[in-house]
Amino acid sequence: MxxxxxxxxxxxxxxxxxxxxxxxxxxxxxxxxxxxxxxxxxxxxxxxxxxxxxxxxxxxxxxxxxxxxxxxxxxxxxxxxxxxxxxxxxxxxxxxxxxxxxxxxxxxxxxxxxxxxxxxxxxxxxxxxxxxxxxxxxxxxxxxxxxxxxxxxxxxxxxxxxxxxxxxxxxxxxxxxxxxxxxxxxxxxxxxxxxxxxxxxxxxxxxxxxxxxxxxxxxxxxxxxxxxxxxxxxxxxxxxxxxxxxxxxxxxxxxxxxxxxxxxxxxxxxxxxxxxxxxxxxxxxxxxxxxxxxxDEAKEHGKAEAEAEKAKGDLGAFEGMNVIGEGWNSIAEIKTPGGAALPTKESGEVPAEAQQFLDALGDKVTGKFGSGTVFKTRLVNALMTDDGRVYVGAVTKDALVNAANKAG
Structure with missing residues (x-):
């Protein structure tokens, strides 16, 4: 035995x-x-x-x-x-x-x-x-x-x-x-x-x-x-x-x-x-x-690209992270700089093939928080709201929506 x-x-x-x-x-x-x-x-x-x-x-x-x-x-x-x-x-x-x-x-x-x-x-x-x-x-x-x-x-x-x-x-x-x-x-x-x-x-x-x-x-x-x-x-x-x-x-x-x-x-x-x-x-x-x-050469190249992206107003930086919940249900709430909307193919900031990849992962959702898209994998899911907030964790879609609703 x-x-x-x-x-x-x-x-x-x-x-x-x-x-x-x-x-x-x-x-x-x-x-x-x-x-x-x-x-x-x-x-x-x-x-x-x-x-x-x-x-x-x-x-x-x-x-x-x-x-x-x-x-x-x-x-x-x-x-x-x-x-x-x-x-x-x-x-x-x-x-x-x-x-x-x-x-x-x-x-x-x-x-x-x-x-x-x-x-x-x-x-x-x-x-x-x-x-x-x-x-x-x-x-x-x-x-x-x-x-x-x-x-x-x-x-x-x-x-x-x-x-x-x-x-x-x-x-x-x-x-x-x-x-x-x-x-x-x-x-x-x-x-x-x-x-x-x-x-x-x-x-x-x-x-x-x-x-x-x-x-x-x-x-x-x-x-x-x-x-x-x-x-x-x-x-x-x-x-x-x-x-x-x-x-x-x-x-x-x-x-x-x-x-x-x-x-x-x-x-x-x-x-x-x-x-x-x-x-x-x-x-x-x-x-x-x-x-x-x-x-050092690769690092400098990456730093230059990051600065260029930030100058264009892309996802260069987030405004810190707030952890909601505990244990396995912990969810990170992240805000884009100034509450800016996330880049899209329509805005010309995301390559078409990358947008196609993201669309294959995403479900449109609405709630008290407004509207957004939940991007799914079998482990980590993320809700990106249209007003520039991100909720991400190893939790279900419903858990993300509930967290966004409570956060207001």
Missing amino acids: APNDSAETNGTVADGTRGSVANRRKAVRYIVPVAVAGVAAATIGLVPALASSGDPDLPEITAQELIEKIAASDTQQLSGTVKISTDLGIPSMGGLAGSLVPDGGGDRDGASADPQTKLTELASGTHTLRVAADGPDKQRVSILDQASEYSLIHNGDQVWAYDSKSNSVYHAEGEAGRDKEKAAPDGVPTTPKALAEQALKAADGTTSVTVGGTAQVAGRDAYRLVIKPEQSGSTIGSITVAVDAENGVPLKFTLQPSSGGKAAVDAGFTSVDFKKPDASSFAFTPPKGAKVTEA
Whole structure:
């Protein structure tokens, strides 16, 4: 029989012990729908994919003990193969990254290898990766395609990214290299352990945390930690983390939406080795003829574009954020500068292909707040009102409309 700890938490974790993972989240990061794909991709950027067979018979363990096992894990060396399947319920990004995300997806100024934009490709479909890590200063991830490969290498204060398709290289060193070491936007977890810990931050009085049996992932015995919101209105149904029974390393992360159907994110190792990777895994020399873009150059280019957009009165900046509600039902209220209406295709401020993408996600809604459009994915939804307010969170459309009505 596989162990099954069914104890729930109401401000405590499983056995009644209030741990650090049970602390209420003090801040919630939100994004508008045009960036949902990019952030979701970065969030799972280095999380490996599923390879499950059989349910091993393991000693019983409580949810609290399993959480402590994750926190105590000091494994820093591994290599393996990764498979990531993502279904956020959004249209294919295709070539829209350049329209929806600054500097995204194109070869502009040779910056197509920049990890800040390249990882948006993981927002949909199934991808195979190779990963390696040797402590906090050495990591490598390669995204494999049929005819090309994208590699991101962090070695000390050096970060290299290479896109074989465009033969372009991105390079950061010194402080820029250290800032880029996680290869993702600020605040976004990019390892299995970091992703699990991020999910566990929600384990407060609005959450049930249990042990849901055992699994075998990439030939490793594992326990299943199951995290479920107890509040209604959340788009998240459950999060399951397969935790290595021996060393506490999260091997698999599955996020199931409350709407049902296939997992929105199903990511885990297909093979894994916890031995020290060869030093050559973290060495890189730009290929002959490759165009190299330095981080400072790309940063200055992005800053110039941002200033230009702001000067045109576009979405250059929001007037801060107000968080409505708590726990899984937290909603961010953001106001555009001066209450300006959001840019549209008709105003000439949004490319036609980008508007088509957004229209495919949107539902027109009305209420006491006025009128607006709800942009939908299977996880994050956002209401953009016609008078320049944005309400965004991992909640249903009705929850967003209710929040806007109450805010007036």
